[in-house]
Structures are given as structure tokens and as C-alpha cells.
Amino acid sequence: IDLTQSPDTLSLSPGERATLSCRASRSVTSIYVAWYQQKSGQAPRLLIYGASSRATGIPDRFSGSGSGTDFTLTISRLEPEDSAVYYCQQYGSSITFGQGTRLEIK
Amino acid sequence: QVQLVQSGAEVKKPGASVKLSCKTSGYTFTSYYVDWVRQAPGQGPEWMGLINPRGGNPSYAPKFKGRVTMTWDTSTATVYMELNSLTSEDTAVYYCARDRGNSDRFDYWGQGTLVTVSS
Numbered sequence: 720i721d722l723t724q725s726p727d728t729l730s731l732s733p734g735e736r737a738t739l740s741c742r743a744s745r746s747v748t749s750i751y752v753a754w755y756q757q758k759s760g761q762a763p764r765l766l767i768y769g770a771s772s773r774a775t776g777i778p779d780r781f782s783g784s785g786s787g788t789d790f791t792l793t794i795s796r797l798e799p800e801d802s803a804v805y806y807c808q809q810y811g812s813s814i815t816f817g818q819g820t821r822l823e824i825k
Numbered sequence: 826q827v828q829l830v831q832s833g834a835e836v837k838k839p840g841a842s843v844k845l846s847c848k849t850s851g852y853t854f855t856s857y858y859v860d861w862v863r864q865a866p867g868q869g870p871e872w873m874g875l876i877n878p879r880g881g882n883p884s885y886a887p888k889f890k891g892r893v894t895m896t897w898d899t900s901t902a903t904v905y906m907e908l909n910s911l912t913s914e915d916t917a918v919y920y921c922a923r924d925r926g927n928s929d930r931f932d933y934w935g936q937g938t939l940v941t942v943s944s
Contacts, residue, residue: 753930755870762920762934763870774932806869810928813886814860814872 741807751811847921
């Protein structure tokens, strides 16, 4: 299953809301979709699993939604520390990742 | 606390092999699968395969079958990944990650090992 993320880059100001999209080439059971945050030089960090469940320690500013082929990560009340690349992952049919969305905080 | 600590950076020539290690701690080693994921410069992560520390054959992504071998040592809670016949396309950061199930989400990651393949 191929995952296509959009946009490639998103530039927003602190306090705004970011909406990141992940589209699958065929339907994925939502319980098998995750989102990760990766800061420069670091390993990815799990944010969301099961499409909408927050991982341990992740603030409620991060939320996930979606079903079928379309999934969304929403980050509300953006903070400077949210600058990173965000990846979606599906693990319903083998494991694949999207190509990432770079989020820049102005 | 859960930790996965990987071996250091490697520089290899085309055609060579590389063997990386991932030492786990802070949890019961046999209770979780461990996967290997690589990330080429500027690219998204790519899943390579996984091992079940309780036993059984590793599961490899089709792209790497025949070229990768994943093993483990329960006595030291360490997982290994060997990749053969390296080309420049294998230049990447290689991560090990704890798998919450069997091909599931990854809740803890190693710090990554940079492998550079260059003549």
C-alpha cells in the first residue's frame, strides 16, 4: 500500500492549526494507521496509532482522524517546538510509510 | 526506561557487507518484536523486516529478501541486522525499533546508525 502525504511543506505561525493529509493507494483498516514526528538528526517519535489514539506523553494538541484511504493529523495551537517532518505509516498490509510533510513554524 | 542502543557509524565499499547491532534494555526482551527500518537521505522511512525474540523465522520485506539476515541473542537482549552486497543505494540511517505487535506501530526507536557506501 503506497501512502502519499500532502502538502510537502507547510509554513504556519505559532498558535495556528496545522492539517496534514495522508492518502493510501487502497483502503486501510483505521486501527492500522500511525503518525510519527521526526526532528532533525533524531529518530521518529510515535504520536498517533490506531488513526486517532495518542501515544503515551503526547499532548492533546495532536489529534488524528480518518478512515478508508484518507487520514489526517491535526496539530492545534502550534508551538515552535512542533517544527519537524511528520510521517504517516500503515501496518495493515506489511508496513509502509509516507514520504513526509515538513512543518515549519514561522 | 526502555532503551535501544545501536552500534556506531560504518563506512563500506560497494559489494561489502555490514552487520549492525541493537542492544535493548528496560523491558522484557522476549515480549516484543524488534524491527529494522532504514531512511535514505531526504526520504521517508522504509521497513526492512522484523524478528520475534521468542523464536521462529524472521520476516523480511520482499525488497531485501536474500540480502538481509536478522538474528538475535536473548542472553544479551541484542538484535543484529546484516546486509550484504552493498551498493550506494544502501547509504542510509538504519534504525531498530520496538514493535507493539507483529508488524505494528513502533513505540521506541534506537538512535540510528549511519551506513555510508562509497568507493
